[in-house]
Amino acid sequence: MSAFAGLGDVLKPKSFAGLFGAAPSIALAALGLTIAANGKMYAATEARSMMAGALVFFLYAWLCFMADVAAQIKGHVSYVIGAGHLAGVLHIDLVVGSEGELA
Amino acid sequence: MKVSANFSALKKTKWYEYAVRFLLGGTVTVVAGLLAKYYGPVFGGLFLAFPAIFPASATLVDKHERQKKQRAGIPKTTRGRQAAGLDAAGAAHGSLGLATFAYIIWKLLPAWNVAMVFVVAVSAWLCVPCALWWLRKEHWSHSPK
Numbered sequence: 555m556s557a558f559a560g561l562g563d564v565l566k567p568k569s570f571a572g573l574f575g576a577a578p579s580i581a582l583a584a585l586g587l588t589i590a591a592n593g594k595m596y597a598a599t600e601a602r603s604m605m606a607g608a609l610v611f612f613l614y615a616w617l618c619f620m621a622d623v624a625a626q627i628k629g630h631v632s633y634v635i636g637a638g639h640l641a642g643v644l645h646i647d648l649v650v651g652s653e654g655e656l657a
Numbered sequence: 658m659k660v661s662a663n664f665s666a667l668k669k670t671k672w673y674e675y676a677v678r679f680l681l682g683g684t685v686t687v688v689a690g691l692l693a694k695y696y697g698p699v700f701g702g703l704f705l706a707f708p709a710i711f712p713a714s715a716t717l718v719d720k721h722e723r724q725k726k727q728r729a730g731i732p733k734t735t736r737g738r739q740a741a742g743l744d745a746a747g748a749a750h751g752s753l754g755l756a757t758f759a760y761i762i763w764k765l766l767p768a769w770n771v772a773m774v775f776v777v778a779v780s781a782w783l784c785v786p787c788a789l790w791w792l793r794k795e796h797w798s799h800s801p802k
Binding site for chain 2: 558559560563564565566567568569570571572573574575576577578579580581582583584585587588589592594595596597598599600601602603604605606607608609610611612614615616618619621
């Protein structure tokens with residue numbers, strides 16, 4: 555994780571360096587541990603849900619971009635919108651979870 | 658626009674700023690594992706895409722840019738926020754790569770070798786956002802080249 559963060563610090567331009575802000579650092583660590591503990595099918599199910607989380611991440615980052623560039627919101631908008639990410643994740647889980655129950 | 662690396666930027670980042678990132682990443686990994694254990698893989702998997710690096714890096718970019726301008730004698734500037742905005746745009750591209758990474762793991766992991774799946778998924782994570790970034794810069798950007 556620190557390696558990906560370090561890459562983001564040294565690279566220019568900033569729009570390119572930002573790509574490493576969405577590095578799969580948590581996923582690599584967590585999926586590796588999951589495969590070892592619960593097997594490949596369990597990890598594949600987690601990865602399916604991760605797609606929904608990644609799309610909410612996209613919305614979160616895009617909203618930060620719009621807010622930062624437009625400078626319409628004062629302060630550190632990233633953390634404010636972080637709460638929105640969590641809310642979005644929980645909302646999507648209801649959708650994904652209910653589909654899983656129906657299947 | 659060319660991509661370059663400025664390694665002196667590493668000196669600007671304090672040790673505790675790396676420690677905060679490391680701690681945040683470790684905490685989220687443990688929390689995702691615990692959530693998966695108690696609520697199942699569908700719920701726990703959502704947190705594998707949690708933005709652990711981006712909020713800290715955007716805040717640091719903002720801080721470092723403001724400090725740079727202050728050293729140059731410009732006390733009030735929107736440069737930091739603009740740089741953080743660009744960082745966020747990059748993270749938005751990166752998140753699409755993250756979705757591709759997850760899709761490859763989901764589809765290939767049950768049948769393929771684990772190491773091979775990870776290599777393909779990480780390669781896709783790197784290639785997809787880089788290609789999108791390049792396309793946006795070269796073909797969709799309205800700024801003069």
